Amino acid sequence: MRKGDLAAIIDLNEKDDQIQPLTAARPIGTLPFAGRYRLIDFPLSSLDHANVRSVAIFLPKSGRSVTDHIRSGSTWNMDQITGGIFTYPYMAGRDYEDPQLRARYYDDYLQFLRKSSAQYTIIMGTQNVANVDVDAIVAYHQAGESPVTAVYKNLPETAMQPEDLTLDMTELGTASSVVPASENRGHLKEGKIPAFMDIYLIGTIDLIDLLIDASEAPTFKRLPQIMREAVLQNNANAFEYTGFLAKLNTIQRYYDANMSMLEDQNYQALLYSANSIETKNKNEIPTYFSTESKVTNSLLGTGDFIEGDVNHSILFRNVHIHRDALVDHSIVMQGSKVGTGSSVKYAILDKGVIIGPNLALEGTPEEPLVFAKNQKVFQPDGKGVTARA
Structure with a gap:
């Protein structure tokens, strides 16, 4: 895309109870992977290849490992005169019955979105390791009829856990809701289930409107809940990703995903496809x-x-x-x-x-x-x- 057309939000406050103790002092986003990478490298690299230069990162309780790894964002060409990487302090566990804290939660998003002046905003997590073509998602969104696009990959039902989020699909190929795998009643394709990849694309003005509406509602809602409801209300466009995917939210999945990198087919598909994955350089002696x-x-x-x-x-x-x-x-x-x-x-x-x-x-x-x-x-x-x- 043209520079400035797309902004991004990465929320590092992801559920990590099943991957302790590896996340005791770091979020899932800075878990090491495949010998030299961190999980946050994957969404940042995808954004870099799509020429995204305004990224909001919402920090977890301990943001030290995040800031140490990202620095100025130069690795992903985010050290710009305008735009760049914006970090926001931990807010996920606050008491949102307090009106000031509640207003602050929505304000952080709204200020970033308004200053970005971007036409679209992509919302991403870090626990799904993939090499995503953001430009292809934008093109699909522009061709679709819904104001919201959600990204998924078809996986065998045996690869899913009951609590894993999926897209409930209609016969027309749109997403009617985001639901746990145990509740998915959609139309499965060849025994596979559409695993949701925690990626949404939405017009920035539409997202601002959703956040303003949420800020005025009697019940507090975090951004993930707001976006899931937007899928339900709009029958979202559903973009199918077909590349390598590993969800790293448990110890077993983390271990298996790393071990899968020892298979050349997986290694090349994830790290050296059309878009390479970049990480912070460290100039060290050879092994x-x-x-x-x-x-x-x-x-x-x-x-x-x-x-x-x-x-x-x-x-x-x-x-x-x-x-x-x-x-x-x-x-x-x-x-x-x-x-x-x-x-x-x-x-x-x-x-x-x-x-x-x-x-x-x-x-x-x-x-x-x-x-x-x-x-x-x-x-x-x-x-x-x-x-x-």
Whole structure:
């Protein structure tokens, strides 16, 4: 699109109770992914490729990891003289019976939208990892008859959980409502269900009107509820996305989505399709491999030091795998260390985790072990950690 035609809203206050402890100190949006990315990189990259230069990011309780990663937004060409990235403080858990706080909630949205002067606004989340063509969504919206467009991907019913949001589709291919999968009564296509991707497109003037109406209503409604009601009231255009998609709202889904990046077809489809995914650059030394090391079918970040064996795993930056150690079917985040003689299988190690020597840590593909940020493990604990003979 032409610069200035489209503004964007990214709300980082997403439900994360099933992905703890990985989100104890960060929102879902800054979870590391595929060895070097953060989840927020995906919507920001899609917006960059669509020439979007005004983005409002609504911060969670702890916004430090967000601001540290985004900085000026230059990675995604958002460091503009006009427009740019605008961050708004945490408001999701406030007492909205207080009229001043309630007015502030809507005011933040309204001020951003009015100053953007954009014709359209796209609303996005971060827990759906995808490489979305925003220009294609806009073109579809312009050709449609509804003032609202919602984005979905058809997934097998077996891939859905009862609480996952879906689009209830009509025979005409429009969306009549946004409902949990357990309540979807629409017309399914070849046994697949339209998984909603937390993406709406709407005319900016229409969105302003919806927010003003909500601010004057007797019952408080957050933006997600406002938009779901807009789908219901307008029989929204339904744009079908057909690329790679992973929803990362549980530990199991986070683990599985990362492991799927070890399959070249998935890796190329998500990260190197028509639109590339950009992330904050870190100029670091290359990874070191000792003569005794062995690495098989794995993704490794820069600055790693590998003396042991790494198999079917994802290692982020500055990870140290000591001599005679084994990392197998695991995710090891930045700055973590696995001690001499230890084995780590089917596990997720958050940033800065230290595993002592001669330990055996083993989860399962269905229930990987999870170690919280900066956790130190030096002895058996009866929770999948034993001494290695």
